[in-house]
Amino acid sequence: MSTEVISQIDVDRTRGDFHYPEQHTFDAGTGLSHATIDYISDVKNEPDWIREFRHKALDVFLSKPMPTNWASKDLENIVFENIRYYLANAQRPTRSWDEVPDDVKRTFERLGIPEQERKFLAGVEAQFDSEAVYSNMKKALGDEGVIFVGSTDGLRDHPEIFKKWFGRVIPTGDNKFSALNSAVFSGGSFIYVPPGVKVKHPLQAYFRINAENFGQFERTLIIADEGSEVMYMEGCTAPKFETATLHSAVVELVALKGAKIQYVTVQNWSANVFNLVTKRAVAHEEAEVKWIDCNIGSRLTMKYPGVILKGRKARGEVISIALANNGQHQDTGAKMIHAADETTSNVISKSISIGQGRATYRGQVHIPKHLKGCKNNTECDALLINSTSRTDTYPAITVRGLGNSVQHEASVSQVSAEQIFYMQQRGLTEAQAMSLSVNGFVNDLVREFPMEYSVELKRLIDLEMEGSVG
């Protein structure tokens, strides 16, 4: 009786920490070689150009040393030969939850995805290990010409758009992990929004890792054509295994003239996941790209969403929240590359370090000399919960030329014993008091999230704080 109660509570506390037995029809085996690439390309029945692209990328990956700049020593603990690079049941996602295999369907039901889809989403893609198992979008959007499919389907069914933009924002050789992703990518979303179409409700993708010793390498490409608008949200979880899991995505966004893209991430990987993600956008004239990035889970996250402000009056924004608990290192930040006149960028980052947790902010802002009327604002605030917590800020701001302006503010604060005592005197437990302080600290940023996600975020923070107070 009592053990049953405890296991139920366990499931509730860490909602993503469960997994079903593996039943994979397609398995590329352990380790990485050119044979792995051929296996993936064969299974996916890919055109030659993409097979060659993958093989070249593998060579780049193998030739590149591990990054040393902006890198944590923990990267050396990734054993590439112990990882499985492709695991899937089928090649095509279904359009109905009823056709999704039972255990996979149960997984997503436990994560609340079908329910959210009914409530507030315009479309959903659910990826399980290497491939999307479910992908569906409201019919009205399809009628307007909106495309929202997995990258495998995008490549096969819309090659003319896919090929034009794929790999153009983030070249294979950008870094070792973008090369790895380019070699073995599978899954992720492909979105095209035609000129002038404004997608009112968010499109959502959910990335789920179920298998042990596995690497997930989704590849997302979003193109918002002139004057269009779209909001994309991604969530992710994995069960906690003893061994390390690798998640290394590449996300490319293209906002054409006057388009608006909002990209929202709530990352809640389990604490054995290396999360090494390259995310970048190109904003053309008067376009606007906003990354809203929230990192709660993982063992090590390295992620610096960027915007290349390519057209006049383009705007880029990164709103980021990172929470580093014991055993976690959240190394996050932003890159803003100004490449046209009158472009503006805004970076607001808040991090929370708990116990031995470590949060690092790295920012790069580049405004070259020949540009006029460019503006950047960067704010990073760190909150330390314990005296053993650690935070570092590394802003790299290069602004040349007259008539460009930049503003940078940073702060570090600590939850004070007096604050906690005051709240405890009102009847809140120490953990509740901590949660409230932390939620207060990120409150203004959480408001930027869609309502349903801000509720989820608050719940996740509560759970993290509950475990952090002895």
Place this chain on the structure above:
Amino acid sequence: MSLVIHNLHARVVGGQEILRGLNLEIQKGRVHAIMGPNGSGKSTLSKVISGHPDYEVTAGEVLLDGVNILGLEPDARARAGLFLAFQYPVEIPGVSNANFIRAALQARLGEGEELDAVDYYGDLYKEMDKLEIPRAFTARSVNEGFSGGEKKRNEVLQMAMLKPSYAILDETDSGLDIDALKIVAAGVNAQRGPGIGMLVITHYQRLLDYITPDVVHVLVGGRIVHTAGPELAYELEAKGYDWIREELAESASA
């Protein structure tokens, strides 16, 4: 039903003893005042009763309706019915007053019980009106950027919402001009009744013009040395604390 403080000895962790055998009984339905010179242990008393981690109790007990609360965490003491109106209320950036008070009330409910939002705001607005607090206050962060008067009014508002059975008001008059003092005192007086025992800690008699105590105690050197009716406050105001010290010295040498 009372809050009994018996032979209480306490000090700052690792420091000199500040409370040295303090005895006091606060009965429900009555308002007790404690007056005393600087350094006599007034604020220490409020912190020790409410469980501030900077202090340690070396002897004695504090019984809340018969239960010794000294082994309890500060939050458990609060939920048992103890409230402290802080001399220096603490700022909590980003947490709105409405959410804070709501969380405090929610913490008093059982597992699975939810506070009714409509009733909650009804009660909150009613108590805010009594204290002449404007509605915009609910969305402001707890005590952040508040004037001294606003902070103290907020303490009294929280007390009204949490309905404690025993309330300690620590130097509630400090930092208040006369108008703010009147509003705060009226708020406190409105809460007087058979269900609550109050301990008003103050350095000056001024506050007691507006909150008339049933009993006045004098705290000197970590002990209650004198107890009398409300007229004692005027005597102290007129004569200072030296005459009490002299009496003490005489009785000690006699």
